[in-house]
Amino acid sequence: MTRRTARDAPRAGLDVKTTRADPQPADFTDVRATNLAVVLRHLRANGPSSRASIAASTGLNKATVSSLTGALIEQRLLRETGLSGNRIGRPGTALALDGSAYAAIGLQVAADHLTALAVDFAGDQLLLWHRQFDGGPGSGTPDGPAIGSAIGPGRAISAVAALAQRAATRVRRQGRQVLGLTVAVPGLVTDGGTVRLSPSLGWSDVDLRGLLSGSLRQPDLDVTVANHAGLAAVAELRHGGHPAHDLTYVSGAAGIEAGIVVGGRLLRGSRGFTGQIGRFGLGPAGSPTLADLAGIEQLVRQALPGFDPAALADLAPAVDQVAALARSGDTGVLTALRDTGCHLGQGLALLANLVNPEVIVLGDHYAALAEWILPAAEAELARNTLAPAAGGARLTASTLGLHAAALGGAVSHLDRIDTGALPAAP
Amino acid sequence: MTRRTARDAPRAGLDVKTTRADPQPADFTDVRATNLAVVLRHLRANGPSSRASIAASTGLNKATVSSLTGALIEQRLLRETGLSGNRIGRPGTALALDGSAYAAIGLQVAADHLTALAVDFAGDQLLLWHRQFDGGPGSGTPDGPAIGSAIGPGRAISAVAALAQRAATRVRRQGRQVLGLTVAVPGLVTDGGTVRLSPSLGWSDVDLRGLLSGSLRQPDLDVTVANHAGLAAVAELRHGGHPAHDLTYVSGAAGIEAGIVVGGRLLRGSRGFTGQIGRFGLGPAGSPTLADLAGIEQLVRQALPGFDPAALADLAPAVDQVAALARSGDTGVLTALRDTGCHLGQGLALLANLVNPEVIVLGDHYAALAEWILPAAEAELARNTLAPAAGGARLTASTLGLHAAALGGAVSHLDRIDTGALPAAP
Incomplete structure (x- = not known):
């Protein structure tokens, strides 16, 4: 059999095109790749497990699990790690993902x-x-x-x-x-x-x-x-702690963009040009867009009127200052944050009406200001989504920081x- | 082996959730289902073909093709239909999809x-x-x-x-x-x-x-x-003559909704509540939405000022009248159509910025008025999409009529x- 390699295989998470409806002929190689995936994901989700426990949890038979794990150990993707804690039958050697290679x-x-x-x-x-x-x-x-x-x-x-x-x-x-x-x-x-x-x-x-x-x-x-x-949406899917396969990440850095995950895969569209929610707006040329109304730069300008625009080259200190003023109860800053939240919620409602995510994660600088932005954004999101309760979409702040x-x-x-x-x- | 049936299988085209990233253990049954799909789709795309020609085109070996087509004939999904025209090797009996059962x-x-x-x-x-x-x-x-x-x-x-x-x-x-x-x-x-x-x-x-x-x-x-x-988007994908896997259908009936196909599958989101583009709008409560600005009822009211609103219960005659007046050069009606096209194009740009379709199909009553709506809609779509040339999105009218x-x-x-x-x- 020919072993598939990362180089010629579709890129997981990054290419929804691999789910095209036109099927390709399947053979034993595909079955094996799928079952290798089942084993790897089981260990990533559940931590070290014995072969017997992998077989019991995945429904694969023991001989298949032995063959698959043997190949993965040989490739240094798995390692044996002492005795298994979760005993099914006699204690077995536990297997874990191997980070060394x-x-x-x-x-x-x-x-x-x-x-x-x-x-x-x-x-x-x-x-x-x-x-x-x-x-x-x-x-x-x-x-x-x-x-x-x-x-x-x-x-x-x-x-x-x-x-x-x-x-x-x-x-x-x-x-x-x-x-x-x-x-x-x-x-x-x-x-x-x-x-x-x-x-x-x-x-x-x-x-x-x-x-x-x-x-x-x-x-x-x-x-x-x-x-x-x-x-960033791919990172949220794996490390964000959201048990959701329909997840949208909203970047709040210099612009506003969305990373849209649908059924566990990133939405790419025909050329990969998706998620440009900062461009949202309806009206004649020059009408304000969502980025004009709810962008972090606009927020900083409104919240800190005397702020040197050149300092916008590094947004983090300005965002820290906005947060400090909000914490001290500065009414002008709190108003600016509420305005940003309102506009952002309206923009996210357009997104929720269109793609019906289960979770919308506010990222980057929005996350640091979420305490003040979220309430207004949640209210506007619910008010402007046709489906009751925003179609089930929960709005939350990223915990992954600025390097998601x-x-x-x-x-x-x-x-x-x-x-x-x-x-x-x- | 257990034969999978339509009842317990994922629904093609209607459920992008079946493409979730979490794989399930695979076995010979899945390989067989995939290869049955390859044969059926080959015949649907190419018309009657011999077993040898199916094998040559799909890459499946001849014994596998014989076994698969035997099962499909037994189930009355295929039938034998005389000699094959496209000879590969000696002339073979052609197989065709069987509509009788x-x-x-x-x-x-x-x-x-x-x-x-x-x-x-x-x-x-x-x-x-x-x-x-x-x-x-x-x-x-x-x-x-x-x-x-x-x-x-x-x-x-x-x-x-x-x-x-x-x-x-x-x-x-x-x-x-x-x-x-x-x-x-x-x-x-x-x-x-x-x-x-x-x-x-x-x-x-x-x-x-x-x-x-x-x-x-x-x-x-x-x-x-x-x-x-x-x-309607599923119908366009199969019968609309658009060679595209990233296609959006826009309904122009009583409301405006979008059917969004991504990678050949319908976008469902977390609860199936997708495509509500008629709700697009940014601004305080009561701001006009895309449906207010570009809906067919709004168009009829603007184009036919004396029209009895009760007659809107059946839009088709009103739409016919609008088309007849446009054909006769009525400037008021032409202006109303251009306005509708402008607003629709702005709304479609929000969609194009977000999901980057390859084709946007204007359906229902929009299709009958496309001659006058399309030019303004195309211009606004291009002007309001961040990606050059609307991210490659072509705007076109449905040819499937009101029953798509x-x-x-x-x-x-x-x-x-x-x-x-x-x-x-x-």
Whole structure:
């Protein structure tokens, strides 16, 4: 039989196109991949388990479990770890996910920071690096969109490449094979890794995957580029503690974007250009959009009238100041937060009416301000959704912090293996 | 091996939940179902083919194709039909889909009409019946939503049951087993077939599936209830001539709803309450929604100022009159159509920004007026979508007429079998 590898298999979590209705002929290889996936996911969800316990819980027979786990141990994805606690029949050797052989890297590019994060195959975090970064669009001109960033896409890519290089070198020195590097970028990203348009970075038609692959001194490193909010949604699905397969993540960084997970998979649409809720608005040209009404920059301008606009290049200190003033009961700031919540709730109602999520997660800077934004947003969401009780959608704040997209980029490589597409030999 | 039947299998096209990321243990039965699906879809797409030609085109080996087609012939889903035209090797007997043993029924409930449609397994239409029907919400009160329809849900359901009964009796007398009856309703429909809320029918919490099953003198008839626009999208996917797996159908009947197909499957969300684009709007309570700005009733009121509102109970004659006046160059009517197109395009841009469809199909009455609505709608769609060229979305008019949802209801049962879930024995 031919073993499927991560390289030729569909990418879990990242490509709803793999669920196309047109079936492909199936054979024993597909059955085996599916059953490898069942075993891996069982161990990821339940922790160390004996072979007997895996068989009892999954419905696979013991001989099949022995064969599957044997292959996974050989590939260093599982390891034996003493005696099993949960005894079914006689005590068996427990199996656990093995973090020692593989790592995956996520790297997040925002207008004001770069973040690199690596996890091992067991999901343990190996590194988390944060760099200040002036990658915003600069002032642009009043007549047109700003093209090129404050430091230019070229220098930005050098900074991204340097950070990726350091992260890859670090985990390789630990003896781990790098499963891949996924870069999270706000805006429209093509399947081929070109940033088609990123208003918050001021980039258009930047072949980030190609430029980055060319800059790295690790030509065998598999580079993927994907939308920030989509990757953050993948991270919420796995690590956010929401038991939901229909989940939407809303990024509250420089722009507003949504990562929409449907039936456990990221919604990609025909070209991957989904989730642009910041553009919501109805009316003639120039009518305000959701980003104008409920964006974090707009909130900071309203809440902190004397704030230096140049300081918006790094939103975190401004958001901290807004939170401190809200905590002290500043009525102007509380009004600004309530206004933001109202508008955000109206925008989320459009989304809830259209895709009916079970959970909407407010991410990035919204999460830090959720205490004040959520009540108004919840009320407007319910009022503007046709289905009673917002169609069942719960609104909640992310607990993953400002690096959810980097985490999503890293774990997307683990998701891929968890479909039963085992990694290629190094 | 246990043969899977249509009754216990996931419903193709109608339930994206079947693509959840959590895999189930797989065995030989799944491989066989997948390969049955491959054969059935090959024949549906390519017409009569020899066993050798099926093997060559699908990649299945000849022995497998013989075994699969034998089972399908035994179940009367395929029949042998003389010699094959497309010779690969020596001439073989051609196989074709067999329409003689099975039929499926779709029934569409709108505020102003009922439509019943039946197809056989080969996809040939067996009957198409249209009934005028005053099922609208009546006048209601200014203080609250209208509850109950002009003739009441009870009488409406009797009318639906009578039509379903006649259709089922007709196709059974032709010797065909009825695979199922699917009823299309505008508004929110639960998985269990309860109409949670239908503003255009004035229904809330009507257990249509239960009431209908109880009224039919055919207790073994499998009844499904689903959203109108979703079923119309399923019909467009199969019969609309759009080679796209990411397709959105926009209903232009009494309300505006979208049926969103993603990767070849209907987007259901967590409770099935998707596609409510008529509710789009941003602003305080009472702000106009997309339905207020671009709905067919609003268009008729603007285009035909002296039109008797009571006549809106049947929109078709009013729409015909609007089209006739537009054809004669009536500037007021042309302006109303352009305004409708502008607003519709803005609403569709919200949808395109969020789900990035490849094709947006304007259905129902919009299709009859597309000549005048499309240009303004296309311009606004492009102007308001962040991705260049509307993210690749083409805007087009449905060619399936006013019974697309009934057709979708009927063919959804064929889709189900085309996943390899063969019908249960009668």
